[in-house]
Amino acid sequence: MLNSYAMEAPSSYLFSEIARKVAAFSEKHGGDGPRIIRMGIGDVTRPLPRACVDAMKSAADEQLSAATLRGYPPDGGYDFLRKAISEHEYKRRGADIPPEDIFISDGAKSDSANIQELFGNDCVVGVSDPVYPVYADSNAWSGRLGHYADGRWERLVTFPCTRENGYVAPPPDGHVDLIYLCFPNNPTGAAASRAQLRAWVDYANEHGSIIIYDAAYRAYISDPDIPRSIYEIDGAKTCAIEICSFSKTAGFTGVRCSWTVAPEELRRGGVSLRALWARRQATKFNGTPYIVQRGAEAVYSPAGQSQCAETISVYMRNARRILDALRGAGIEATGGVNAPYVWMRCPDNMDSWGFFDYLLKEARVVGTPGSGFGKCGEGYFRLTAFGSPEDTDEAMHRVGALSRKI
């Protein structure tokens, strides 16, 4: 009666497991020692951009009058937001993505988990390793990855991202139908170059594969030569779906707003994936609230743009601080330049969860064990730059003091 694949999966989602462990630790030791600093889940700490809040307030006021009340949002989202995204995120960067290809949603997490519903259960799925765990977990629940044995799904193909390849894997030799890529990468912070993305787009077009491209961290790219969207690569429209979010750009982790691009040109066996995704969303999703979509639209106002940029620069200064502190302590660390995550090697050959426990106990700092993102993440650890500058400084001070003891 129950979904046996769901029951085979590890019983707890990565960030739920971290929250559970931290709660248990606080309950036991809450009163003694310094307070806990959280650098685990990538949740934002800076206030929302004023432009977004003002837009949401005035949209809320519209709901007081029958003449301006908004009920169910249109399928796919309001035109004002689809047009703003098309213009600012794509056309200005040379990618011709029209508003009709853009579908507004409530989060990159839900869209990246739901998109697999468009594909048959015989699809071969490939994910980078390490990567955001939702891609594999959601496919596993559908039964597409077979059974779980010896810590892995039997039908899942992984693309190892290692120190040797700069944490950006090349396309595989064999055939994969459905490819999940996330750049800038969660968790390693690696960003894919134009040539690296071109190799994936060429592979996908040659093999008839589909790339699900998660670009949730694109606003953190500081290098002008690195593409922010896969559609900056010629040929991507016939092989890629892109998922993006306002969570990390504008601090919307609580407000919830995102979008998915399914280009008109993307077809398999004569069937339009855009039409299929539209049908799926119309059936299962009643839309992102009008008030929220007005808030997201304000991200693209001049004030919204400069307020988002200011927030991102605060987080990126944190990332620099983390990188400098770790390297200064002799710890191998990467990421943190085009992404808000720093990926570090666990000191003293500790394993990822061992280091999690050690850091929590000795420094009262919470991070994310690398092994939670895949086998290649074992022995690594992720720290987020989304904390306050004060907390980041304090955490790095504690880590520095600790490293002198290791």
Ligand code: MLT
């Ligand atoms: C993370 O920490 O990996 C992300 O914040 C999780 C998410 O976006 O769902």
